[in-house]
Amino acid sequence: MMEPYFKIPHDPTMAHRISEAMQKSVQEDWEEYWGWRALKLDTESVIEGDLFLEWLHARHPFKAGILAMQPWSFYTWHTDGRRGVSVNMLVDPRSGTHHSMFALPRDKSHSTGRFIELIYEPNTFYLFDNQIEHAVYNFEGHRFMFSLEFDEDKSALDFYTLKSEVSQPWLCLNSAGGGTNED
Numbered sequence: 046m047m048e049p050y051f052k053i054p055h056d057p058t059m060a061h062r063i064s065e066a067m068q069k070s071v072q073e074d075w076e077e078y079w080g081w082r083a084l085k086l087d088t089e090s091v092i093e094g095d096l097f098l099e100w101l102h103a104r105h106p107f108k109a110g111i112l113a114m115q116p117w118s119f120y121t122w123h124t125d126g127r128r129g130v131s132v133n134m135l136v137d138p139r140s141g142t143h144h145s146m147f148a149l150p151r152d153k154s155h156s157t158g159r160f161i162e163l164i165y166e167p168n169t170f171y172l173f174d175n176q177i178e179h180a181v182y183n184f185e186g187h188r189f190m191f192s193l194e195f196d197e198d199k200s201a202l203d204f205y206t207l208k209s210e211v212s213q214p215w216l217c218l219n220s221a222g223g224g225t226n227e228d
């Protein structure tokens with residue numbers, strides 16, 4: 046099986062902006078969303094000046110938010126009803142204990158199966174295939190995930206399409222900024 050996620054390296058300013066937005070929020074800003082607590086962000090202002098997210102938003106409009114998981118909670122094995130693909134960044138992945146897993150193809154008449162783990166690195170976006178069975182277990186501490194929800198649903202945008210779009214132009218943008226594209 047091809048990996049159902051794709052890593053997009055990023056600079057740390059986005060993580061800082063996300064933390065700031067969280068700190069400014071008050072309890073009433075957090076609403077119930079598919080069993081999570083979610084904080085809707087002002088998408089345009091959060092992504093302003095971020096080359097990758099601005100580029101992505103122009104091609105595939107999305108809303109940005111933060112999803113919170115309580116300590117000692119889980120999101121059981123599922124595929125998403127609406128989302129084909131999302132873009133995630135785990136806020137402060139080194140705090141707490143949490144595991145995000147994708148199931149390998151399995152016979153669903155059995156309760157058993159095998160999985161791989163997505164280990165989130167700091168300041169890093171991941172394309173996430175929401176149509177592969179996945180689960181999250183969060184142990185001590187709250188777990189905060191910055192996540193994009195595309196206006197296009199799973200019938201209009203899937204993981205493999207976005208992965209191929211993101212691979213080429215984004216690498217070009219990145220190397221243009223870094224000035225090392227002559228190497």
Ligand SMILES: [Fe+2]
Nearest residue numbers: 124125175179
């Ligand atoms: Fe999901």
